[in-house]
Amino acid sequence: MKRLAHPAAVVLVAAVLCGLVSLSGNDYYLRIAFMMCVYYLCAAGMNVLVGYAGQKSLGQAGLFAAGAYAVALITSRTELSPWLALVIAAVVSGVCGVLIALPSLRVKGPYLAMVTLAFGIVVEKLVGEWTDVFGGAQGIYGIRPLTWNGQPLSSVQWVILGIVLSAALHLLLRNLLQGRFGRALLSLQADEIASSSVGVRVYRAKVMAFVVAAVTCGIAGALVAQQNQYINSDFITFHLSIFILLLVLFGGAGSMYGPIVGAVLLTATDALLARWPSAQHFLYGFLLLFALYVMPGGVVGLFNKWFLKSRHRGEGAAGSGVPGQIGPGGEGELLVVQGVTKSYGGVKPAQDVSFRLQRGHIHALIGPNGAGKSTMINMLTGVVEPDAGVIRFLGRNIVGQPAHTICCLGMGRTFQNLRLFADLSVLDNVMLGRHSRMSNGFLSSLVAWPTAGKQERATRERALQLLDLVGLGHLAHWPAGSLPYGLQRRVELARALATEPQLLLLDEPAAGLNPQETAELGELLVRIGKCGVSILMVEHHMDLVMSISDHVIVLDYGVKIAEGKPAAVQANPRVVEAYLGVDDEEDMAAVPA
Amino acid sequence: MVEALLQALISGLAVGGAYALVALGFSITFTTTKTLNFSHGEFVSAGAFIGMSALFLVLGKPLSSTTFGDAVPGAGAQLFALVAALGVMGLLGWLLYVLGVRPFAGRPGMAWVMSTLGFGVILQSVGLAIWGPKPVVVPAPVGDTVIRMFGVGVRPQELLTLGVAVVVMIGFDRVMNRTMIGKAMRAVAQNGNVASLMGINTNAMMIGAFVVSSALAGLSGFLLAPIAQASLFMGLTVGLKGFSGAMIGGLSNPRGCVIGGFLLGVLESMVNLWQAQWREVAVFALVILVLAFRPTGLFGRSTVEKV
Numbered sequence A: 001m002k003r004l005a006h007p008a009a010v011v012l013v014a015a016v017l018c019g020l021v022s023l024s025g026n027d028y029y030l031r032i033a034f035m036m037c038v039y040y041l042c043a044a045g046m047n048v049l050v051g052y053a054g055q056k057s058l059g060q061a062g063l064f065a066a067g068a069y070a071v072a073l074i075t076s077r078t079e080l081s082p083w084l085a086l087v088i089a090a091v092v093s094g095v096c097g098v099l100i101a102l103p104s105l106r107v108k109g110p111y112l113a114m115v116t117l118a119f120g121i122v123v124e125k126l127v128g129e130w131t132d133v134f135g136g137a138q139g140i141y142g143i144r145p146l147t148w149n150g151q152p153l154s155s156v157q158w159v160i161l162g163i164v165l166s167a168a169l170h171l172l173l174r175n176l177l178q179g180r181f182g183r184a185l186l187s188l189q190a191d192e193i194a195s196s197s198v199g200v201r202v203y204r205a206k207v208m209a210f211v212v213a214a215v216t217c218g219i220a221g222a223l224v225a226q227q228n229q230y231i232n233s234d235f236i237t238f239h240l241s242i243f244i245l246l247l248v249l250f251g252g253a254g255s256m257y258g259p260i261v262g263a264v265l266l267t268a269t270d271a272l273l274a275r276w277p278s279a280q281h282f283l284y285g286f287l288l289l290f291a292l293y294v295m296p297g298g299v300v301g302l303f304n305k306w307f308l309k310s311r312h313r314g315e316g317a318a319g320s321g322v323p324g325q326i327g328p329g330g331e332g333e334l335l336v337v338q339g340v341t342k343s344y345g346g347v348k349p350a351q352d353v354s355f356r357l358q359r360g361h362i363h364a365l366i367g368p369n370g371a372g373k374s375t376m377i378n379m380l381t382g383v384v385e386p387d388a389g390v391i392r393f394l395g396r397n398i399v400g401q402p403a404h405t406i407c408c409l410g411m412g413r414t415f416q417n418l419r420l421f422a423d424l425s426v427l428d429n430v431m432l433g434r435h436s437r438m439s440n441g442f443l444s445s446l447v448a449w450p451t452a453g454k455q456e457r458a459t460r461e462r463a464l465q466l467l468d469l470v471g472l473g474h475l476a477h478w479p480a481g482s483l484p485y486g487l488q489r490r491v492e493l494a495r496a497l498a499t500e501p502q503l504l505l506l507d508e509p510a511a512g513l514n515p516q517e518t519a520e521l522g523e524l525l526v527r528i529g530k531c532g533v534s535i536l537m538v539e540h541h542m543d544l545v546m547s548i549s550d551h552v553i554v555l556d557y558g559v560k561i562a563e564g565k566p567a568a569v570q571a572n573p574r575v576v577e578a579y580l581g582v583d584d585e586e587d588m589a590a591v592p593a
Numbered sequence B: 001m002v003e004a005l006l007q008a009l010i011s012g013l014a015v016g017g018a019y020a021l022v023a024l025g026f027s028i029t030f031t032t033t034k035t036l037n038f039s040h041g042e043f044v045s046a047g048a049f050i051g052m053s054a055l056f057l058v059l060g061k062p063l064s065s066t067t068f069g070d071a072v073p074g075a076g077a078q079l080f081a082l083v084a085a086l087g088v089m090g091l092l093g094w095l096l097y098v099l100g101v102r103p104f105a106g107r108p109g110m111a112w113v114m115s116t117l118g119f120g121v122i123l124q125s126v127g128l129a130i131w132g133p134k135p136v137v138v139p140a141p142v143g144d145t146v147i148r149m150f151g152v153g154v155r156p157q158e159l160l161t162l163g164v165a166v167v168v169m170i171g172f173d174r175v176m177n178r179t180m181i182g183k184a185m186r187a188v189a190q191n192g193n194v195a196s197l198m199g200i201n202t203n204a205m206m207i208g209a210f211v212v213s214s215a216l217a218g219l220s221g222f223l224l225a226p227i228a229q230a231s232l233f234m235g236l237t238v239g240l241k242g243f244s245g246a247m248i249g250g251l252s253n254p255r256g257c258v259i260g261g262f263l264l265g266v267l268e269s270m271v272n273l274w275q276a277q278w279r280e281v282a283v284f285a286l287v288i289l290v291l292a293f294r295p296t297g298l299f300g301r302s303t304v305e306k307v
Helices: A002-023 A027-052 A060-077 A082-105 A109-129 A155-177 A180-190 A192-197 A202-228 A238-251 A258-272 A277-294 A298-314 A373-380 A403-409 A426-433 A442-446 A450-469 A485-498 A515-530 A542-548 A566-571 A573-580 A585-590 B002-033 B040-059 B075-101 B111-131 B156-178 B180-190 B192-197 B202-228 B234-249 B254-274 B276-293
Strands: A333-344 A347-358 A362-366 A388-393 A411-413 A503-507 A534-538 A551-556 A559-564 B147-149 B152-154
Touching: A002 A155, A027 A060, A027 A155, A027 A180, A027 A202, A027 A238, A027 A258, A060 A082, A060 A109, A060 A202, A060 A238, A082 A109, A082 A202, A082 B276, A109 A238, A109 B234, A109 B276, A155 A180, A155 A202, A155 A442, A180 A192, A180 A202, A180 A426, A180 A442, A180 A450, A192 A202, A192 A403, A238 A258, A238 A277, A238 A298, A238 B111, A258 A298, A277 B111, A333 A373, A347 A373, A347 A388, A347 A534, A347 A551, A347 A559, A362 A373, A362 A515, A362 A542, A373 A388, A373 A503, A373 A534, A403 A411, A411 A485, A426 A450, A426 A485, A442 A450, A450 A485, A450 A515, A485 A503, A485 A515, A515 A534, A515 A542, A542 A566, A551 A566, A551 A573, A559 A566, A559 A573, A566 A573, B002 B040, B002 B152, B002 B156, B002 B180, B002 B202, B002 B234, B002 B254, B040 B075, B040 B111, B040 B202, B040 B234, B075 B111, B075 B202, B152 B156, B156 B180, B156 B202, B156 B254, B180 B192, B180 B202, B192 B202, B202 B234, B234 B254, B234 B276, B254 B276
Parallel strands: A362 A534, A362 A551, A411 A503, A503 A534
Antiparallel strands: A333 A347, A333 A388, A551 A559, B147 B152
């Protein structure tokens, strides 16, 4: 019953806090406690966006406004129940969240941050200047508050409501973030390309994070409007956006407890400095400027340093048994490439290349540097779109399909320059590989439906098996980035295998390995082949290629110059020419055919 | 009708000139350091207030006064104010780079977004503590007599802003394309590591980028103050619109940024004729539209990420 320990503790703490609150009669302190809860709601949602998905939003005030003004307009102009209005406000702000997330389809990083900032400013201007609807600085009066037994909530009841909502949100987000979705968000923060290559729908995950942040922020805004029974444009300022962001960064982004710490500490500070607004702003500026420099993990990060050490040692990995079958095996054509062409200006990494891959075989793709091998892998996996040609995988044309779809169809890959999620544990990296094979959706994860837990456990077990297969079971809980290079390659291999590929694409799996390790890798690849996975590897180590592959394809300057059995390819004069070059006709003739 | 349009066009071009200067500032730091000053808008306000306090200084008034009364500063005073605005803003840019950008530049996570934002918030709160939130009417260096041209009235400050912006941008373009310093800057922008191997002092180039960019922000604030009154809150929207101009034109292309800035100024001015409260919405709608079809801007080149 370890699973219920945390929720029980949260309920207990919330109950104690509610008890304490109902003993207090001081309206000033109650108001501060209420604002702590409101800001916690904002911060907890924002943490999903900033701490997990790694997207900077500088326009949360706009979403706060969406919730607040939605509730204000509904309750002051219609007869709807204030509770229903609160729900509608959450939906409205969620829709606004989708609106801000739309540009994230096209732009990243600083551009996106600037777009969110612009959104906040536009909303600020709209509510300030469009006085017919939003009342501007005059504001909207007569907002009906939430009621209990037909009576408006008292100050104490408002705080209790805040605590209950906060506790509920904490539990829900914890369910969500400690499983499939939390991992997916962290992975896209680390590396979007790798993330989509293991089957994470990057764009959808980002939209989800934006919507979560928007909904919680909108609820917070609506609560403030209903509690004050009044809202005007002075509430919605750029400083509010900054304050919400700071709650997360100061408390500790990416930690479940960071937003709590941030909300409590900063709301208290805010109340203390309320008499000197310019000192308040100065402090926030100061914190923004230096907090990340001094404590990148926020206040919680400072404490984590001591706790984390003990946690790493704790669990030894207990993987059980052999992985058995990974792919379906069988025979026949798996992948057909026809007339694929790609050019970047004058560089042509693929010119009318065609080849076929068979089930159950280990294929090798070789060629001198710049031959277009990695580009070919990238085109097969959907990272790069070819200019022309057809790629048929399992009988289906996959040209133009996004990387995560191709991964779901059954194509796994590794990268030439390792793309591991360095801050995540080895185990999490491999578990991410199974992201697309897990069937628990957003809602079932959010409420910790039993199926979600089952999926999570199955994935964990599978990941441990795969780690045992590559011989890394004992390192499962170390951060992937802390491993030596050769072992990181194996983690990436295990992660690719976790996607349950029918075809495994390996981009220079032996790069940087010594002869001993290369030989071990060869054995491992043969073993993987026996688990029903077909392999296409790009490789420079000729001894590895010649010893384990069934079929070799040779590219040179984007043109396929030979293919066939390893021995035949090795003897092909055009291949020798491509690798060693020829001086003139005589040398050409001297090469034994 | 034609007069109103022409009037809007001219004032749009003048304000667009200020946006273009801001956009150019964004472009300079982005190409050399891959970072942006998220408090660029506050720097615009700061430029206006530093120019203003320099005028107070010459007129013998206390620095924290908020009105000029009847005093009209002479040409020398205005020139001194201009130099002060450029110099102090350059220094602030250097400080920003050292405190807020260098510790984080080139690292993942965009911590520099936060630190530059924080720097701006500090600037603004210091300004509020000295001058308070009320806007200040600043006398124009070229007087306030309206010039009549083609039947429309034009304020000389608008023409001055437009002229100065055009001259500065042509000069910048020449420096970037014709001189060794320009080449060095472009080399750092292309690949800082290689540039430093070629003996270019990349650190100095990056400091230079922030100094120039901040000075441009100061210049645009100095020019805008007589048109729109100096206010500590004027910068935020100017900065945002400058950035929007840069995004429309393409952050990586300085010429594109300038065109984007002018385009935005004119667009805004035209929308203003029709419905003032939709001004901001129209501007940002255009940005979103451009980004949707050309994420790197109208004149930007797309970058290929190596996998």
